[in-house]
Amino acid sequence: xxxxxxxxxxxxxxxxxxxxxxxxxxxxxxxxxxxxxxxxxxxxxxxxxxxxxxxxxxxxxxxxxxxxxxxxxxxxxxxxxxxxxxxxxxxxxxxxxxxxxxxxxxxxxxxxxxxxxxxxxxxxxxxxxxxxxxxxxxxxxxxxxxxxxxxxxxxxxxxxxxxxxxxxxxxxxxxxxxxxxxxxxxxxxxxxxxxxxxxxxxxxxxxxxxxxxxxxxxxxxxxxxxxxxxxxxxxxxxxxxxxxxxxxxxxxxxxxxxxxxxxxxxxxxxxxxxxxxxxxxxxxxxxxxxxxxxxxxxxxxxxxxxxxxxxxxxxxxxxxxxxxxxxxxxxxxxxxxxxxxxxxxxxxxxxxxxxxxxxxxxxxxxxxxxxxxxxxxxxxxxxxxxxxxxxxxxxxxxxxxxxxxxxxxxxxxxxxxxxxxxxxxxxxxxxxxxxxxxxxxxxxxxxxxxxxxxxxxxxxxxxxxxxxxxxxxxxxxxxxxxxxxxxxxxxxxxxxxxxxxxxxxxxxxxxxxxxxxxxxxxxxxxxxxxxxxxxxxxxxxxxxxxxxxxxxxxxxxxxxxxxxxxxxxxxxxxxxxxxxxxxxxxxxxxxxxxxxxxxxxxxxxxxxxxxxxxxxxxxxxxxxxxxxxxxxxxxxxxxxxxxxxxxxxxxxxxxxxxxxxxxxxxxxxxxxxxxxxxxxxxxxxxxxxxxxxxxxxxxxxxxxxxxxxxxxxxxxxxxxxxx
Amino acid sequence: xxxxxxxxxxxxxxxxxxxxxxxxxxxxxxxxxxxxxxxxxxxxxxxxxxxxxxxxxxxxxxxxxxxxxxxxxxxxxxxxxxxxxxxxxxxxxxxxxxxxxxxxxxxxxxxxxxxxxxxxxxxxxxxxxxxxxxxxxxxxxxxxxxxxxxxxxxxxxxxx
Numbered sequence: 001x002x003x004x005x006x007x008x009x010x011x012x013x014x015x016x017x018x019x020x021x022x023x024x025x026x027x028x029x030x031x032x033x034x035x036x037x038x039x040x041x042x043x044x045x046x047x048x049x050x051x052x053x054x055x056x057x058x059x060x061x062x063x064x065x066x067x068x069x070x071x072x073x074x075x076x077x078x079x080x081x082x083x084x085x086x087x088x089x090x091x092x093x094x095x096x097x098x099x100x101x102x103x104x105x106x107x108x109x110x111x112x113x114x115x116x117x118x119x120x121x122x123x124x125x126x127x128x129x130x131x132x133x134x135x136x137x138x139x140x141x142x143x144x145x146x147x148x149x150x151x152x153x154x155x156x157x158x159x160x161x162x163x164x165x166x167x168x169x170x171x172x173x174x175x176x177x178x179x180x181x182x183x184x185x186x187x188x189x190x191x192x193x194x195x196x197x198x199x200x201x202x203x204x205x206x207x208x209x210x211x212x213x214x215x216x217x218x219x220x221x222x223x224x225x226x227x228x229x230x231x232x233x234x235x236x237x238x239x240x241x242x243x244x245x246x247x248x249x250x251x252x253x254x255x256x257x258x259x260x261x262x263x264x265x266x267x268x269x270x271x272x273x274x275x276x277x278x279x280x281x282x283x284x285x286x287x288x289x290x291x292x293x294x295x296x297x298x299x300x301x302x303x304x305x306x307x308x309x310x311x312x313x314x315x316x317x318x319x320x321x322x323x324x325x326x327x328x329x330x331x332x333x334x335x336x337x338x339x340x341x342x343x344x345x346x347x348x349x350x351x352x353x354x355x356x357x358x359x360x361x362x363x364x365x366x367x368x369x370x371x372x373x374x375x376x377x378x379x380x381x382x383x384x385x386x387x388x389x390x391x392x393x394x395x396x397x398x399x400x401x402x403x404x405x406x407x408x409x410x411x412x413x414x415x416x417x418x419x420x421x422x423x424x425x426x427x428x429x430x431x432x433x434x435x436x437x438x439x440x441x442x443x444x445x446x447x448x449x450x451x452x453x454x455x456x457x458x459x460x461x462x463x464x465x466x467x468x469x470x471x472x473x474x475x476x477x478x479x480x481x482x483x484x485x486x487x488x489x490x491x492x493x494x495x496x497x498x499x500x501x502x503x504x505x506x507x508x509x510x511x512x513x514x515x516x517x518x519x520x521x522x523x524x525x526x527x528x529x530x531x532x533x534x535x536x537x538x539x540x541x542x543x544x545x546x547x548x549x550x551x552x553x554x555x556x557x558x559x560x561x562x563x564x565x566x567x568x569x570x571x572x573x574x575x576x577x578x579x580x581x582x583x584x585x586x587x588x589x590x591x592x593x594x595x596x597x598x599x600x601x602x603x604x605x606x607x608x609x610x611x612x613x614x615x616x617x618x619x620x621x622x623x624x625x626x627x628x629x630x631x632x633x634x635x636x637x638x639x640x641x642x643x644x645x646x647x648x649x650x651x652x653x654x655x656x657x658x659x660x661x662x663x664x665x666x667x668x669x670x671x672x673x674x675x676x677x678x679x680x681x682x683x684x685x686x687x688x689x690x691x692x693x694x695x696x697x698x699x700x701x702x703x704x705x706x707x708x709x710x711x712x713x714x715x716x717x718x719x720x721x722x723x
Numbered sequence: 724x725x726x727x728x729x730x731x732x733x734x735x736x737x738x739x740x741x742x743x744x745x746x747x748x749x750x751x752x753x754x755x756x757x758x759x760x761x762x763x764x765x766x767x768x769x770x771x772x773x774x775x776x777x778x779x780x781x782x783x784x785x786x787x788x789x790x791x792x793x794x795x796x797x798x799x800x801x802x803x804x805x806x807x808x809x810x811x812x813x814x815x816x817x818x819x820x821x822x823x824x825x826x827x828x829x830x831x832x833x834x835x836x837x838x839x840x841x842x843x844x845x846x847x848x849x850x851x852x853x854x855x856x857x858x859x860x861x862x863x864x865x866x867x868x869x870x871x872x873x874x875x876x877x878x879x880x881x882x883x
Contacts (some may be wrong), residue, residue: 065818066818195812201820203797203808204754204824207755208758211755222828241739264750334819335766335821363779384819416766497727637859659765660853668862669846672860711802
């Protein structure tokens with residue numbers, strides 16, 4: 001059933017960046033995705049069984065390392081009673097049957113959103129296959145069982161494989177609600193740990209966007225104005241034209257020059273030889289120090305919008321603790337630099353690129369080329385990392401426009417320098433706290449957050465995909481409206497895990513002009529650091545153990561937070577340390593998943609050495625437990641780079657950093673040991689792609705305080721930078 | 724013409740000698756298992772073997788490999804290679820997987836020269852290859868596992 005587009009508007013969660021699955025994702029719209037063979041059995045757009053028994057699953061979420069390739073397949077295989085490793089997984093195209101209501105991979109939502117619907121896909125197919133066998137053998141369907149890709153008659157032991165039933169199955173009606181297994185019947189869910197994409201990722205056969213080749217393809221790079229908002233005045237291509245293999249050089253948009261060649265290397269050499277002249281634009285002279293001063297001024301002068309206002313200020317005397325926190329811009333820096341292959345023909349446009357949102361890419365490219373979205377096809381390969389960057393279609397628009405102009409298939413490639421300098425960054429932010437303490441407890445908590453809004457730019461994009469008839473101006477206004485109320489800026493801060501009779505949270509929107517976007521866990525990554533560091537300050541002000549204080553101060557209903565704190569304390573040997581080692585703890589809830597982390601550090605030669613991070617996670621039912629562990633590990637290391645080794649700074653309205661020599665990530669030698677423990681749960685799954693990130697910086701900062709007595713209130717942590 | 728051996732097959736190519744080997748392999752020879760990550764020899768995604776030694780192919784001009792034997796991830800057929808790939812699969816090492824060709828080629832070079840590497844040896848050999856997905860502890864464990872597989876005289880075959 002295709003979703004009525006008007007129904008999307010009622011879902012504020014869409015416009016707030018969340019995902020809602022308020023309807024049945026059975027994939028049986030009027031224009032069901034066509035089966036690859038017309039004599040296949042196709043009970044829904046998701047699943048096809050060919051007459052020779054091949055089971056083809058349309059994977060409607062992008063595999064970017066987080067494990068959906070395995071997880072979603074596990075759900076279908078469980079109910080269909082087949083080996084997941086035997087299913088052929090193909091990336092789904094952009095199609096209304098896969099929209100929830102946008103076909104997007106993000107928000108740690110893939111398994112959460114798929115848990116029932118994709119099991120239903122498998123169960124529905126199985127029900128029809130059983131009915132087909134019942135019909136062929138003229139027995140009641142209750143006499144039959146499906147197992148290991150076969151249907152068997154329990155009485156006679158007669159059996160047949162699914163392939164043989166395809167012809168009959170095709171003729172039978174699709175039941176509305178095929179029964180799902182009970183958890184006691186699960187054979188795979190909660191147990192299946194074998195990553196289905198591991199083999200191709202160890203033998204070089206996995207295909208990423210950057211690996212795609214099309215006949216007649218040429219290569220393009222863009223030389224972009226490094227100053228945000230700046231423009232191209234002029235360029236001298238004299239030296240660039242001399243590079244063998246270069247076929248075209250032209251101005252692109254108002255702030256870039258395109259170079260087309262017969263390989264990436266000549267295009268790149270020509271780009272380096274180009275002499276462009278830039279108008280630095282509105283952000284000339286803007287630097288990180290200036291942005292920081294502006295954020296601090298906003299904290300003082302901008303009342304912002306009130307987000308939470310609960311309870312009364314404490315009466316009587318209360319001890320006050322106050323602090324300001326700061327975090328700089330952060331880059332995504334996935335290992336596969338951005339790229340896109342585009343082929344523009346009269347009758348259709350094809351885009352091959354790692355992307356997290358095929359329908360956003362499809363509508364954005366259609367818009368840019370001024371043609372119908374129906375004529376644009378997005379092909380999604382494996383992603384060499386996403387982290388939120390690959391939601392934004394800028395690089396696909398670039399490739400499509402160049403391909404349209406030169407009339408050949410084009411592979412647009414971003415260098416690492418392009419990727420670091422033209423990102424959509426985690427916003428630089430400040431957070432001001434004021435807490436009141438009485439009788440050994442937290443009684444009042446005030447928090448004001450200042451920063452840019454990642455929804456400001458995302459809203460027009462998403463809304464355009466959903467409402468393609470909406471012209472530009474209302475879209476920009478929509479973005480502005482949501483920017484000031486951006487709930488992603490206050491997620492993880494607007495409500496607390498802790499009881500505080502008085503809670504006031506405000507958000508002051510401030511845009512420095514640097515492009516911002518969703519960075520793994522979005523506002524949670526900032527607020528997790530800010531809140532769990534400040535709560536630690538409160539604990540120390542009360543001279544209480546940071547773990548004991550948290551447990552005592554948790555709201556009684558936050559039993560999951562209590563459980564992960566207690567588990568991580570046990571598993572990390574909280575309080576029992578080798579000489580010179582120190583612990584820091586933090587807990588955070590993001591995307592309905594609760595994670596507690598303990599960082600164990602020592603200070604060696606004035607350097608922070610992180611020995612181990614122990615984690616406890618409650619994500620509801622863990623479909624593939626080892627993949628859950630991998631994702632928490634991943635979030636920890638990703639957050640650790642941002643906490644310790646890398647930041648993005650601005651000078652003259654441009655990013656200073658350019659490659660991995662000045663934007664350093666964590667490497668093998670400074671990666672800690674990781675130990676993840678999953679709280680057993682029968683609750684519905686709640687996602688793990690992002691929740692490992694938010695607690696890490698605070699756990700580390702709290703350990704640094706334990707080790708040095710110095711509270712570090714800004715990232716990345718630097719010893720000797722006492723605040 | 725530049726001539727070299729790639730994964731056991733002779734190659735003879737009319738390419739600019741200053742072109743980095745990475746682009747010759749990826750674009751001229753269409754072998755895309757070796758990856759581009761930074762172009763400056765900083766990230767290790769482009770690591771392949773020249774006469775068994777690990778090399779960052781994005782900063783090595785193809786002219787420098789004339790007459791040499793090159794092995795890429797696609798051509799990994801040694802006992803060490805199979806043990807490493809098996810340990811990687813059994814240990815669920817890859818996430819996005821983009822860095823893993825470089826990780827595996829680096830690990831194979833380490834194990835070919837050192838059959839029982841210590842954690843410090845692993846740090847030294849592997850810190851040149853960046854993983855943004857954070858698979859480092861699993862890589863470390865898989866290297867130890869591959870060493871154990873080799874020590875048992877067991878080279879590969881199906882993952883357990």
